[in-house]
Amino acid sequence: MSARSEVKERRPKAGHGAEQAERGSRIRERLFGLHTRSRRVISEHRDRRKLRDREVSDRSRRGLDWTNFFLADVQLSFGSFLAFYLADLGWSKQNVGLALTVGGLAAVAAQIPGGAVADAVRWKRALAASGFVLIAAAALILALWPDFSLVFVAEILHGSSAGLVGPAIAAISLGIAGRHAMSSRIGRNYRFAGAGNAVTAAFMGALGAYVSNHAIFIATAILCIPALAALTEIRANEIDYVRARNAAKRDHTFDLQRLVDLTKNWRLVLFAGALVLFHLCNASLLPLVGENLAHSKVAxxxxxxxxxxxxxxxxxxxxxxxxxxWSELWGRKPLLLAGFAIETVRALLFALISDPLLMMAVQLLDGVTGAAITVLTILVITDLTTGTGRFNLAQGVLGTMRGIAAAIGTASIGTIVQHFGDFTGFLLMATGPALGAALIWAFLRETKPAKYID
Incomplete structure (x- = not known):
């Protein structure tokens, strides 16, 4: 065969080249369409953020930012640090779980009344302030009088604060931003909360290592002072009372007779069930890791x-x-599914590792899950209660269900671990998020509205 014929055989056919060109053209069209859609959504997101910023003064916006920052600061010492603190004092895993359960039950008892009050009253800032005072009192008791009975008193005080601060901050956020900018505002809330948690965790860890574990709770009480100062920076006249309840326009009433309507909202009930499965297992995951770390011989x-x-x-x-x-671009459901799935993987990985450095690597997944679930929970509740005037009550109901699940999970996992070992406990904690993801995937339709009513 001649060299010329070989070249001809290697040369691609004209039809094949045209097919490749057409395929490339289709890919470019799809990429261009995706790019155009992304630019449009980004522009809409920026417009909502600009509208939010125009309606609210810099003072109120920054006051809400720093309130979230310091709220994260003062909340952090309860939970994982408390489990570590009590274990270091010689408490058994079962008693640590019992103490955390009491705090969880107190939080449960406060959720629905706190949500109803947040819907009914105009003085949202006073609600949040009373919660900060309870947190400071609980922290001082734990630092100065960590007796068996007083620890339970402190946990009750701290749990009660959850029914005041959380609904109040959410109501203030919705009252300031409105539904159209709520995704931007909630994302900003949790950005400052996450930053507060990160800074405080490093600070508290250093206090525990180089000063004493008691100093962690004294610092918590002190940090309530700047939290209250930040709260006073939010201007009360910029919090729209109707909007803060997610009520319809011109609806200034609060009808206690129709609260049962929440139980008829099957999408809200379904979402609550998925959150129950998630928190049934999630709440005790990091405290269990903390207890194991406290009982280990790691320097x-x-x-x-x-x-x-x-x-x-x-x-x-x-x-x-x-x-x-992303929740505006893709909707709430895909991000919820991702958050639940990642939490399942996290629990399974903790069942397999014990090295502290690897544990911190796995905790990256907790950050992804935490960002997704916390932000999306508020947004989904906002979506599903639009026009009802019961936004904060719905938060309270879901908070109650989550709290019951967390309390049951914390107590039961502590007992299971004590009898069957850590590996079994971690495996059980992986099942809840997996079942919750299946429930959302199969039955919950997308909640993001096609158009916001404000």
Whole structure:
């Protein structure tokens, strides 16, 4: 065969080249369409943010930012640090779980009344302030009088604050931003909360390592002072009372007779069920890791405990605004599914590792999950209660269900671990998020509205 004929055989056919060109053209068209859609959504997101900023003064916006920052600061010492603190005092895993359960039950009892009050009253800032006072009192009791019975009193005080601060901050956010800019505002809230958690976890870990574990709770009480100062920077006249309840326009009434309507909202009930499955297992995951770390012989375990909390909070601070943005671009459901699935993987990985450095690497996943679930929970509740005037009550109902699940999970996992070992406990904690993801995937339709009513 001649060299010329070989060249001819190697040369591609004209039809094949045209097919490749057509395929390339289709790919370019799709990429251009995606690019155009992304630019449009980004522009709409920026417009909503600009509208939010025009309606609210810099003073109120920054006051809400820093209130979220310091709220994260004062909340952080309860939970994982408390489990570490009590274990270091010689408490058994079962008693640590019992103490955390009491705090969880107190939080449960406060959720629905707190949400109803947040819907009914105009003085949202006073609600949040009373919660900060309860947190400071609980922290001082734990620092100065950590007796068995007083620890339970402190946990009750702290749990009660959850029914005041959380609904109040959410109501203030919705009252200031409105539905159209809520995704941007909530993302900003959790950016500052995540930053506060990261800074405080590092600070608390250093206090525990180089000063004492008691100093962690004294610092918590002191940090309530700048939290209250930031709260006073929010101007009360910029909080729209009707909007803060997610009510219809010109609806200034609060009808206690129709509260049962929440139970008829099957999408809200379905979402609540998925959250119950998630928190049934999630609430005790990091406390169990903290207890194991406290009982181990690892040097500077307090610093490692701080690292386990800092790492995810840095991720939350970075991701939270993007979760709000992506929820407008893709909808709420895909991000919820991703958050639930990642939490399942996290629990399984903790069942397999014990090295503190690897634990901190796994905690990156907690940051992704934390950003997704916290931001999207508020947004989904906003979507599903639009026009009802019961936004904060719905938060209270879902908070009650989550709190019951967390309390049951914390107590039961502590008992299971004590009898069957850590590996079994972690495997059980992986099942809840997996079942929740299946429930959302199969039954929950997208909640993001096609058009916001304000």
């Amino acid at each position: 500077n375990s307090a610093l490692f405990m701080g690292g386990l909390i800092v790492v995810p909070q840095v991720v939350v601070a970075i991701l939270a605004p993007w979760i709000g943005y």
